[in-house]
Amino acid sequence: MELRHLRCFTVLAEELHFTRAAERLHIEQSPLSRTIKELEEDLGVLLFDRDRRGTKLTQAGSVFLQDVRRVFTTLEQARENVRAIAAGYHGSLRIAVSDGAAGPKLSAFLARCREDLPEVEVRISETPLSEQCHGLRNGSLHLGFAYADEVGVDIIAEPIWQEPLVLAIPSRHPLLAFKSVPLEELARYPLLMCDTNECESFNRALQRILRKIDVEPIVAETVISRDMMFTLVAAGYGIGFTTATKLAVCGHLDVISRPLDTDAAFITTYLLRSESSSTPTYLDEFVARLHALTETEDDTSAPGTSAL
Template sequence: MELRHLRYFVAVAEELHFLRAAQRLHIEQSPLSRAIKDLEADLGVKLFERTTRSTRLTGAGEVFLEEARHVLSTCAQARASARGAATGRKGRLRIGFAEGVAQTRLSDLLAQYRAEATEVDLKIVQMPLEHQVKALHTGSLDAGFAFAPVRRNGIQADPVWTDPVVAILPSRHALAAKSEVELREIAREPLVLCGGETGMDRNMQLEAALLAACDLPNVVDRAENQQVQLTLVGAGYGLSLVLASNAETIQRSDVVVRPIAGSPPLIRTFLIYRGDESPGPVACFLERARAVS
């Protein structure tokens, strides 16, 4: 039994007329009749009662019609799913990101991708850079966002965007009265930086900028994440630096955001992925991510 036998059978069953069914299928009537006879022989049952005046389904034919329609529908769905996966419209996508990756930028990118690939099962997870690299190698992650250009063992890295740094100050701090602050002023104050493992690569970029402004930045504490960092700054333990795009979401009365005067440090974010990716949801996501860079 082949799928064409099922297609031929359904056409005859719906038309209840061999000539009309053959015209619908764009074939001659004789090969259609042979195919139905072959199908009946294969099944060992009679599917149609035929006379010179009419054609009607037998009881077995009525049951088989329901099953045949189901099989053809399942095959069509499987074909569409396979084609959708190949073009990136179906499948699953697992994205990792380091702590501190620009939240609004990532959210905008994911929204754009989701609008284009509504049937892709998208999952995102926060993890450190090295964990992302391991997950890419094992296949449990499809792509990731980090602050370091990892290019080793088949992993590729593309720069996708840069973000200026802004200062976060306690609202009662003297520098909070200024509309913008110098980086060297910030570097000399007690500093609370993020010390969580997930944002280690970003911290390296930040601390390189601080070292360029001051020989010995006064780092007094390292918070596990940005929420803890803001709480410590608000309590007056020190000042801090965050990405400008992440500062857009800060709504607290105990801290203020101030731009860095002159040319603020820029933190670059990279998209990391396996270099051997084949067409599908991952390739489509990479294309979309590169388009925003």
């Protein structure tokens, strides 16, 4: 069994079509068929069912695909680590952020780490929550930042930052008569909601708050970005949900902020990491610095002091 066998198998498993898979691999269909046959003979099992209706993975093929993807993840990690070391680093950390959980606090922390831990390369990616959890479990990611703590087994979720949830309201809107908007008032006006796939963890946190309303909210539009949400709010399409830091940089003068009149109106950012012990040694130092910074912010947020 060679890597070329595994690459061909992975592409065919994704395409489930020999012609398309051969095109992706830049080879003819007959060499692809021969390579898959060699792999199946080596393993002693059928990986694909082939008939006139098409090609599909067998149960053994589905299990094998998961293992093969872990192999390629490990190889990619090895490649990144070698490149990082060649560039003068001691290693690299891969961090994912979902649902816009990035913000000034994360920026300040990453800047601090670049100064205090210059020997560690930090790679950041924006990743939906489901993919983030998958990456943490298979080892392709080391840490994640999200607005959800219900992330299943094998992942530790630690609360690190908390921000008030605020309403983004069009100017000249009736809700502006309230200094703090009661939850039940939201049932009377159309709302702008983020797409579940793009903002999964933010929506989970938001639904916990909206469940306190007895009637089903009116959803005017579903958006996939905060920029579009702010644009539609400014145009009068409905009420949006965001945080004060996000609203401060939205750039729309026709969007006005109002807090919600409930103690539960806040969004918590969670640090996600795998329970696996097979993590880089410098990951613990990275997490310890994050906790130390969080504790410092809590202390400096007391009356008479200023936070970071």
